Amino acid sequence: xxLFESGNPTLSEKIFNRSLADQHExxxxxxxxxxxFGFLMLMVLAGAIFTWREFTLGxxxxxxxxxxxxxxxxxxxxxxISFKPATARYLAxxxxxxxxxxxxxxxxxxxxxxxxxxxxIVMQAVGLxxxxxxxxxxxxxxxxxxxxxxxxxxxVSATLGIFLxxxxxxxxxxxxxxxxFMSWTDASPLGIGISLFVIAIAALxxxxxxxxxxxxxxxxxxxxxxxxxAFGLLVTLVWLYIEILKLLSRFASSRN
Numbered sequence: 609x610x611l612f613e614s615g616n617p618t619l620s621e622k623i624f625n626r627s628l629a630d631q632h633e634x635x636x637x638x639x640x641x642x643x644x645f646g647f648l649m650l651m652v653l654a655g656a657i658f659t660w661r662e663f664t665l666g667x668x669x670x671x672x673x674x675x676x677x678x679x680x681x682x683x684x685x686x687x688x689i690s691f692k693p694a695t696a697r698y699l700a701x702x703x704x705x706x707x708x709x710x711x712x713x714x715x716x717x718x719x720x721x722x723x724x725x726x727x728x729i730v731m732q733a734v735g736l737x738x739x740x741x742x743x744x745x746x747x748x749x750x751x752x753x754x755x756x757x758x759x760x761x762x763x764v765s766a767t768l769g770i771f772l773x774x775x776x777x778x779x780x781x782x783x784x785x786x787x788x789f790m791s792w793t794d795a796s797p798l799g800i801g802i803s804l805f806v807i808a809i810a811a812l813x814x815x816x817x818x819x820x821x822x823x824x825x826x827x828x829x830x831x832x833x834x835x836x837x838a839f840g841l842l843v844t845l846v847w848l849y850i851e852i853l854k855l856l857s858r859f860a861s862s863r864n
Contacts (some may be wrong), residue, residue, distance in 0.1 A: 634830070636831060641824075652707060654708055678707060681703075726860035733852045
């Protein structure tokens with residue numbers, strides 16, 4: 609029976625099972641993963657604060673550079689961690705800092721663009737992201753939503769479909785083919801509907817992330833998997849924040 613069937617590619621049954629042979633440093637705990645997740649969030653915050661400071665100091669031209677550094681640095685770190693989970697203890701903090709640069713630069717640009725039509729858009733996005741995460745945790749903790757096999761199968765399929773859809777849109781953009789409904793400023797019913805659907809899928813992935821961390825403790829996964837579990841949770845939370853910020857940007861565009 610598959611214990612780990614998640615839309616989050618960083619957490620899987622094979623990876624956790626392979627790790628069971630390496631337990632000389634102790635075993636994974638839920639508390640340990642949560643503590644490490646808190647540390648990673650501080651790293652994200654540090655990276656974001658740095659980019660905001662650069663912007664306020666009159667260097668808005670550096671935002672594009674920070675976005676690229678954050679995007680590719682985070683991607684490379686995530687790929688290495690996914691294939692070598694033991695490196696999570698070293699690379700997860702680096703991944704968090706890269707994501708901080710990316711999210712900070714993206715957020716300050718969006719905040720500046722909609723400062724008049726939608727003041728406080730970034731703080732609302734942050735608040736909504738954590739509110740959704742807390743709600744998902746409570747729904748999982750009280751077993752209101754149970755990650756059954758069917759639930760996992762549907763969610764994995766939906767997540768994979770979104771990923772492939774985004775990849776197709778990215779490839780088309782290289783050939784200057786852009787769909788209006790994918791724009792951050794498109795406030796059409798289709799564009800808003802897509803954003804709401806993706807947000808729902810990202811939020812439900814948190815349910816699977818919580819289960820996987822909890823099951824990792826029950827399986828007796830090695831201590832370093834706490835970093836891996838925290839990293840996987842951060843990946844989903846970053847995705848959720850970006851999608852919520854995109855949705856709010858659509859609403860802000862409708863006010864212009």
